[in-house]
Amino acid sequence: MKRPPFLDGIRGKLILIFVLIKVVPLLLLAWFAWHAAQSLGDDVSDKAGGMADATLETIQSIGKTVTDDSIRALDLRSREAIEALTTDTARKIADFLYDRDADILQASHVEPSEGAYRRFLSERKRALFQHGTWRLAEDEKSWEPEKEHAEEALVTRPILPDNAKDFHARPPEYLGEKSMRPLFVEMTYVDLDGNEKIKVTTGDLTQKSLKNVVDRNNTFIRAETYFAELKKLKPGEIYVSDVIGAYVPTDVIGPYLPSALEKAGKPFHPEQSAYAGTENPVGRHFRGIVRWATPVVANGRITGYVTLALDHDHIRQFSDRLMPTEDRYTPIADAIKGNYAFLWDYKSRSISHPRDYMIVGYDPATGHPATPWMDTELYAEWQASGKPSHEFLATVPPFRDQKLARKPAKELIKAGTLGLDCRYLNFSPQCDGWNAVTEHGGSGSFVIFFSGLWKLTTAAAIPYHTGQYGATPQGFGFVTIGANVDDFHKAATETATKINRLIALKDLEFKAQRQDLLDGIEHSLTTTAVGLWTSTLLMIAVVIGIAIWMANLLTGRITSMIGGIRKFREGRLDHRLEVTSRDEMGELTRSFNAMADSVEESFKRLDEAREKAEQASHAKSAFLATVSHELRTPLNGILGFSELLKSDLTDPSHQEYARIIQQSGEHLLNLVSEILDLTKIEAGEMTYNRIDVDLRSFLDETSAVYRSAAEAKGLPLRLILDDALPTTLHTDPTRLRQILNNLLSNAIKFTIAGEIELKAFPVDDMVAFAVRDTGPGIAPEFHETVFEKFKQLEHFLTREHGGTGLGLSLVRQLAENMGGRVTLDSTPGTGATFTVFLPVEQAHE
Amino acid sequence: MNDCLALVVDDHPTNRILATALLAKLGWTASEAETGEQALALAATRPFRFVLLDISMPGASGEDIYPELRACLGTGARIVAYTAHAFPEERQRFLSAGFDDILVKPISRQQLQEVLPA
Secondary structure (H helix, E strand, O other), X not given: OOOOHHHOOHHHHHHHHHHXXXXXXHHHHHHHHHHHHHHXXXXXXXXXXXXXXXXXXXXXXXXXXXXXXXXXXXXXXXXXXXXXXXXXXXXXXXXXXXXXXXXXXXXXXXXXXXXXXXXXXXXXXXXXXXXXXXXXXOOOOOEEEOOOOOOOOOOOOOOOHHHOOOOOOOOOOXXXXXXXXXXXXXXXEEEOOOEEEEEEEOOOOOOOOOOEOOOHHHOHHHXXXXXXXXXXXXXXXXXXXXXXXXXXXOOOOOOOOHHHHHHHOOOOOOOOOEOOXXXXXXXXXXXXXXXXXXXXXXXXXXXXXXXXXXXXXXXXXXXXXXXXXXXXXXXOOEHHHXXXXXXXXXXXXXXXXXXXXXXXXXXXXXOOEOOEOOEHHHHHHHXXXXXXXXXXXXXXXXXXXXXXXXXXXXXXXXXXXXXXXXXXXXXXXXXXXXXXXXXXXXXXXXXXXXOOEEXXXXXXXXXXXXHHHHOOOOEOEEEEEEEEHHHHOHHHHHHHHHHHHHHHHHHHHHHHHHHHHHHHHHHHHHHHHHHHHHHHHHHHHHHHHXXXXXXHHHHHHHHHHHHHHHHHHOOOOOOOOOOOOOOHHHHHHHHHHHHHHHHHXXXXXXXXXXXXXXXXXXXXXXXXXXXXXXXXXXXXXXXXXXXXXHXXXXXXXXXXXXXXXXXXXXXXXXXXXXXXXHHHHHOOOOOOOOEEEEHHHHHHHHHHHHHHHHHHOOOOEEEEEOOOOOOEEEEOHHHHHHHHHHHHHHHHHHOOOOOEEEEEEEEOOEEEEEEEEOOOOOOHHHOOHHHOOOOHHHHOOHHHHOOOOXXXXXXXXXXXXXXXXXXXXXXXXXXXXXXXXXXXXXXXX | OHHHEEEEEOOOHHHHHHHHHHHHHOOOEEEEEOOHHHHHHXXXXXXXXXXXXXXXXXXXXXXXXXXXXXXXXXXXXEEEEEEOOOOHHHHHHHHHHOOOEEEEOOOOHHHHHHHOOO
């Protein structure tokens, strides 16, 4: 990985290290702090939110529990209240009926006469409450009373403080317009053959003419068959009939309004259709009777029977005015709202209903029961049977598989015969339920979803057991009250609504508070973050600044030290660093200065030594030069004049003397030269002036010098140059010549016959110069010693040969000094070969 | 005979006599000077074509007077160092100084003949 250039320097590295060890932890610290603050914020937010949610949830849960409990409590209370109302009503009805027992027994003691009977009837009246005139509303969508009855509770005295809490006053209970009506519509005296002997009527419900009641056609709407029953009565025993009345059909179910009639395709005649409370307040009323009868005894003998036909309206009063709501009573029933009371007889037939068309009645034409309402299945069965309904139904088990899933027969709705005979009202399972709770004389309730409403429905047996009604514990029949459950707990649901509204408000409040809290936390976090990061960045900037400053401080001193060292290295040995501190850098500076001192001292000593050596060397050279000069100077005279003498003298013996002097001088000169050369070499004073030497011409010249001398001795001198010989050789030609001269002169000197050969050839990176002679050769044991100084003297007639004894020694010294060597190859008797090897490329000194 | 006028400069009489004798054998007439100063004085008087000039002399050395001598005799004259300084570095020094050749003592007739002007 390539390093950025600024890291090459210590300064960059120092800054980087500072940044690493300071900035990174700083950033980490800041990050941790920020993270902690944030998680704290998140935590607080979560907890706050959770707390708010939990509180809200608790409130909601409490609200729901309270509401549910309230609803439950209210429902229970309502149920109890309505159940109580139901049983109370049943009791009242029973009491009322028992009073009629008393009436009939009293009637049996009345002398059978029209006047007495009329008096009897007129003494027995009871209040009936009925609503005023109602009319169709202008929009024809409902019926409305002509006169609204509104009465407020009147309290005219100050309410005492002690009574003020929950002080509640109601106006007088309003059941409607009160009118006194005779209890009975008819009072008859029937003889033992069934002939009505006396008949007094009130109103015109019943016929006024006297008939024989054995024939039912002569009875009320041809439906009474009581005479057979009368015959069974013993004195004091009472006969009580069923509720008997003509069935009143309707044109429609529900509100009798022009639109409904139009829909049903029937003319709008509300007066001709059955009365139905608020649904049809102007309709035709069901009118019925219940006949009481008991024997009239005279002288211990039954002489006839007295009967009293109770106006059924008086029984209906017990249920029709009831309102199972806080209103308690109503002048007009409202079936739609689901709050009303019914009465059912001992056969579970409707005998009182807000809708008169639902009261079971008889067909006045036949005296047989009108066809009741049936479900589709039963209706189909009836249709299939081909029998009159009352005959068909007599074959059907009562309460057969009653359930809400069944559908009412539409044909009967169309026919308008909708009497409720619970035994066959199979789409109304509550019929079964009512019987379940009342058939043993008890009471009870249940809740059922019917006609689109959850209804509490109660039932209580009417404990009246006279006559036929004594056959079952159910007695006269039962009272049922239907109540809209929602109305019971309206208060609770209103409270719940209030609670929910409060909760919603509280929720909003909580949310606002939480938002405020969250905003606060957010703001706090932001502030923390800004502060944290600002201070961190500031600290980082400061740290980086300090890092750069310290790096500069450190590296500045190092740089100045490096500058000083560079100056020192460049030769300013007297340069010293300024000591500015006592720390490690100062110590380093002092150490450097101390080192510089010793280096300078060493250099000084070295210089002095070199100077001395140079001086010594110079002196040596000068000495050698002087020696050479001083030795040569006298030789000049000796050699020069001996040569002159030799030519000038005529006497041969004198000439010989002169020649000897010259020869001796020359020998001396050679000796001087070679001694000086060796001395120079050994003193290291010998200098080599190397140039590129043209080997061929050089060797030609050199051999030519000796060829004449060799040929003078009858020796051919052959020069052999190898083809691979380099053209030039970088060497000192003077010294090479000196070497070859020595070898060639030796060869010529020691060879008597034969030949001399100079051969040059390359060997590896050397050039070899081999001088071969055919002289006596040199024994192997002397191969080394011949190269030693003056060794020749021992074995050769040096004088004879004119050698100095230093030649070969000089040859070897020169060859070795020039980076080469010299070898000897010789067999005594056959000659010798001296080979000098010189390097082709000599290291430049 | 001006063509064969030579000047031998040497403080040693032996060397002067030998050189003069050898030059005479070779057909040259030599004047002799014992010092550099004498040599310069003589050179101013005669047109020497050949000078044997010793190097080591008391007073002015051969090398010292060479430039003046050359200036005096011109480039036509052949000035040869006549010296016992035989080391190559010394030879090189003389040649560099301008000497036409060097005749190293001891000399022979042959050697002298070789350095004479053609």
